[in-house]
Every structure is written in C-alpha cells, then in structure tokens.
Amino acid sequence: MNIEAIKKVYFVGIGGIGMSALARFFKQRGVDVNGYDKTETDLTRTLVQEEIGVTYTDAESEMKKDVDVVIYTPAIPQDNVILNAYRRDNVPVFKRSDALQWITEAMYSITVAGTHGKTTVSTMIGHILRESGYGCNAFLGGISVNYNTNYWSSDNKVAVIEADEYDRSFLKLKPDVAVLTAMDADHLDIYGTAEAVQEAYIQYTENIKPDGILIKKHGLKNGNLLKGAHKKSYSLQNTGADAYADNIQIKNGGYIFDVKGKGIFITGIHLDIGGMHNVENCIAAITVAKQLEIEDDDIKAAVANFKGVKRRFEYIVKNEKVVYIDDYAHHPEELAALIKSAKTLFSKRRIVIAFQPHLYSRTRDFAAEFAHALDMADEVILLDIYPARELPIEGVDAQMIKNKMGNPNVTILSKEGLLSYVTNAPLDLFITAGAGDIDKLVAPIGEILAAK
Incomplete structure (x- = not known):
C-alpha cells in the first residue's frame, strides 16, 4: 500500500496507544481521520481536540463513507459491528501492523522489539533524534513526558517504531535498524510455548533490510541464531558487549555514568530517571544514536533532558x-x-x-x-x-x-x-x-x- 495515496482512513480501536499514534500520523499528513473506540479516555479526548473524529457507539450509523482504508487493532472483538460492516462493503481492511509495515517500507526505519524495555528504548531513541536535530517520526507505545504525546513528526523520512510482539504483529516490519531488548516468554495465550516466542524474535531479525543492522542485548539466550547483515550488542555493564555503562553513580534518584565500547567513549552521561534497567535502556538508545553518527555532545544533552515515559518508573x-x-x-x-x-x-x-x-x-x-x-x-x-x-x-x-x-x-x-x-x-x-x-x-x- 502506498501511504501517499491514502486520503481518508477509519480506525477501529482508535483509542489504543499504538492506534492513536497512527491516527496522528495520518492526520498530520492532511488525511481525513475518524475512528471508533469503546470507551472515552484522556487519549481519545486529546484526539478530538486535534480534530480527529471519534465515536463511542458501535453502529453502522457511525461509519464514515468513501474511506480508502480501514485500520483495526487485534484487540477488537470479532463481533464489532463497524468493522464487519466495512468488510461486508468490501472496503480494504488492514491490521495496525500492516500500516506500520507500509511506513517501514517507505522510510528509514528503526524498530524496537523485546518482552520488556521497548517503550522506554523507543522513546529514548526518538527523543535523542528529536533533540539533536536529526529528526524522526516516532510511533510509541507510551506517552513521552517531555512532549506529552506518543507520536511526533519530522520532515526527515526516518521512523522510530515500537514493535509489538502480541499477535506476532511485529513480524510484518521491515527495519533498517532492529533493536532487540529481551526474548523472555510472554503472551503464551498466543504463542503456546517459550520456544515459539524465541522463534518469533529470531524471525523478527530475519526481516531486517539488506545491509541493515541488529542491535541486541548482550547475552540473549539463542542470540547466536539472530540474523542481520551487521550486529552490535549492548549491556548494562558486561565489558564483552559493543557498548556498556561504566562508573555508574546514583544521584537524586537518577544516574551519572560513562558509555564505553567499540568505537564509543562518552563520559558523564546524566540520566534523571530511576531504575538501573533504564541505564541499560539508555545504552541501547545511545548505540542507535552512534550508529546514526549523532554527535556525542548532542547525545549527552538529549539524555540529560529526558524526562521519561509515563508509567515507566x-x-x-x-x-x-x-x-x-x-x-x-x-x-x-x-x-x-x-x-x-x-x-x-x-x-x-x-x-x-x-x-x-x-x-x-x-x-x-x-x-x-x-x-x-x-x-x-x-x-x-x-x-x-x-x-x-x-x-x-x-x-x-x-x-x-x-x-x-x-x-x-x-x-x-x-x-x-x-x-x-x-x-x-x-x-x-x-x-x-x-x-x-x-x-x-x-x-x-x-x-x-x-x-x-
């Protein structure tokens, strides 16, 4: 699907964190955007303020006519009236993951997957790219405290996308830079076994574009099976990784540390959010920023200004x-x-x-x-x-x-x-x-x- 050709779109489940980011993306591009969700929330109210149409009534009377595509979330029940009516009328219907696939195919894309940490890492990457002036279109699974949003745009055709493993939706993405934070078992109602979860993450790395790069947490189980023309690893403090933290100090509920590794040496990074796991998340984001050749001083300034993600420590x-x-x-x-x-x-x-x-x-x-x-x-x-x-x-x-x-x-x-x-x-x-x-x-x- 050519995203440039879409002029009118309808979202079924528009209030979801990932769906609302897509809705904002299309709205920013001048597309006529409307959608349905079951419950009014702070997020849907914000969408309405941004002149995106939202209904909370699941009825055919709430449908918009002549839409080019309908995008829905797998969380929507199978008996949803609006979604089934669009299908009956032969309107093109796609999952959220399909829309993200179109974006990864149209832009230089950085995707972040993993059982934990992906929201914070993707938000950190997007923040560094935005604050440094590099620019990106960010599609996040949480609300950035700095900007109070889960999406922002840029003229630079670069996308930062949180890659959701639920329903195997992340397997449609085509990244240039694929980040992998963890492969622990989860969503066993979907995958069945821990082995199936790991196989899905391996498959995620098989979709990296030719000459793309995998940036993975050091020491992942079966990490040797992960694909990618190029690979780098990161760690909290394991010196065997390509990037790791050193000289970590706790200060006022945050951290000061150095980043060391192959071709990387940045001193005095100041991260003003709690959680030692967030230091490791920051190492992942910095590794991506260095891959994009962002200057060390710009990285330091951006991290120092990072205020976190709502509901993440x-x-x-x-x-x-x-x-x-x-x-x-x-x-x-x-x-x-x-x-x-x-x-x-x-x-x-x-x-x-x-x-x-x-x-x-x-x-x-x-x-x-x-x-x-x-x-x-x-x-x-x-x-x-x-x-x-x-x-x-x-x-x-x-x-x-x-x-x-x-x-x-x-x-x-x-x-x-x-x-x-x-x-x-x-x-x-x-x-x-x-x-x-x-x-x-x-x-x-x-x-x-x-x-x-």
Whole structure:
C-alpha cells in the first residue's frame, strides 16, 4: 500500500496507544481521520481536540463513507459491528501492523522489539533524534513526558517504531535498524510455548533490510541464531558487549555514568530517571544514536533532558517524607527489575507495592514467578486480576499469587480498599504497578500522599 495515496482512513480501536499514534500520523499528513473506540479516555479526548473524529457507539450509523482504508487493532472483538460492516462493503481492511509495515517500507526505519524495555528504548531513541536535530517520526507505545504525546513528526523520512510482539504483529516490519531488548516468554495465550516466542524474535531479525543492522542485548539466550547483515550488542555493564555503562553513580534518584565500547567513549552521561534497567535502556538508545553518527555532545544533552515515559518508573510524588512511583510492569521480570531498582535507590525506605495482575492467562502461566518477584518487597497489596480481552479462568485469581509467596505481609484489596489503605497507612516508599486500570488510581493516590 502506498501511504501517499491514502486520503481518508477509519480506525477501529482508535483509542489504543499504538492506534492513536497512527491516527496522528495520518492526520498530520492532511488525511481525513475518524475512528471508533469503546470507551472515552484522556487519549481519545486529546484526539478530538486535534480534530480527529471519534465515536463511542458501535453502529453502522457511525461509519464514515468513501474511506480508502480501514485500520483495526487485534484487540477488537470479532463481533464489532463497524468493522464487519466495512468488510461486508468490501472496503480494504488492514491490521495496525500492516500500516506500520507500509511506513517501514517507505522510510528509514528503526524498530524496537523485546518482552520488556521497548517503550522506554523507543522513546529514548526518538527523543535523542528529536533533540539533536536529526529528526524522526516516532510511533510509541507510551506517552513521552517531555512532549506529552506518543507520536511526533519530522520532515526527515526516518521512523522510530515500537514493535509489538502480541499477535506476532511485529513480524510484518521491515527495519533498517532492529533493536532487540529481551526474548523472555510472554503472551503464551498466543504463542503456546517459550520456544515459539524465541522463534518469533529470531524471525523478527530475519526481516531486517539488506545491509541493515541488529542491535541486541548482550547475552540473549539463542542470540547466536539472530540474523542481520551487521550486529552490535549492548549491556548494562558486561565489558564483552559493543557498548556498556561504566562508573555508574546514583544521584537524586537518577544516574551519572560513562558509555564505553567499540568505537564509543562518552563520559558523564546524566540520566534523571530511576531504575538501573533504564541505564541499560539508555545504552541501547545511545548505540542507535552512534550508529546514526549523532554527535556525542548532542547525545549527552538529549539524555540529560529526558524526562521519561509515563508509567515507566514515573515519580508521582518525591519528597523527604514519601516517594511514590508508578510503573506499567506486568511481567515477572519487569516487576523484579522495578522492585530491585527501588530498593537500590531508596535502600533506607520500606517498600510497599500494590500490584494489579494483567490477564488470567498470564497470571496462570507466571504465578510462581510473580510471587518470587513480589517477595522482594516489604509489603504487598494485590488487586483483582484485570481481564482485558479475556474471560475468567476457573481457579485463577490474585489468591493464586498470594498462595505462592513466602512474604507473609500480603493483602488482597479492592480499589476502594487500596485508597483507604493509602490514606491511613504510614508509607515512605509506595509503588503501584500493572498494565490494567490501576492507572486510574494514580492521581487520587498521588493527592493523598502529597498531602501527608
């Protein structure tokens, strides 16, 4: 599909983080953009303010006529009235991944895949390219705190795209630079086995354009099977990687470090966001920037100005009395990295974490791993599982995680119960985590803690 030929587009599921970025891309290009989503959110309200038409009624009367293409997200139910009506009328219908494929074919493309870290790494890359003046079109899976958006444009025909492994959609992308952050098992409801997940990531690297480059985390299992005409590796501190951090210092909840490796030596990088895993994410982004021959001073200035991604180790409250961190962590490895980083940064504080499991299938598949990660906290509050696209599975609930924990300080609460707990409990380091609707509690919890 030639993206230049599209003049009128309709999005089914326009309020999704990835879909809304595409909607903004087409709107910026002068295309007539409309769409449907089930629920009004801050993001859909922002789209409306940007003169993108959004309806919340799934009915044929809400369809726009004479559209060139319809783009939908796999999260949309099969019985969606609008989507099925467009199919009945023989309007060209494509997945979100198809649209991203068109963009990777039309532009010099940098894609970021991996079980964890891809949102932060892609946002960091986009930020460095934007701040340095290099320029890019960024399609992100989170909201950049610097610019309060998940998309921005540039006259430079370069795209930075977060590559989503759900539904194998990332296998349609054709990158010039492919970044791979992790290959841990996830989405086993789709893939079935951990081996199938790894095979998909290997296939992702097979789609790198001729003479393209793979930038991968050092030490990945089966990393020797990954493809790419050229390859570079990065690591937090493994000196066997092509790029790694050295002389890491903690300062005011952030980090100062050097970047060393083959053909790279930058001193005094200042990253003002928490989480040691974010230092490693920054090494990945810097490796990409060096591949594009961006000057060291421009990289340093951009990283120093990077304010993070909403819901990625985001400081909601940070004062002498209490620190409140909110994070999107919904996989055991992410949860472990979150708690470990918080313990390192604030070693004298008592960690209380409220975690909302995401998906019945993920909870079933990783209950023991979630329990092991949560055991690192001093106290744990579990909310009910957020089902998202799934129906309940018998015997799978938050109690399943609690039963596998060694830490006795664990309680299952409702959302209302959590707000009451935060109001009354003596807290000095509090974390909320999860990919469901726990984010709706962040503002009220922040107000409660800031007022203490």
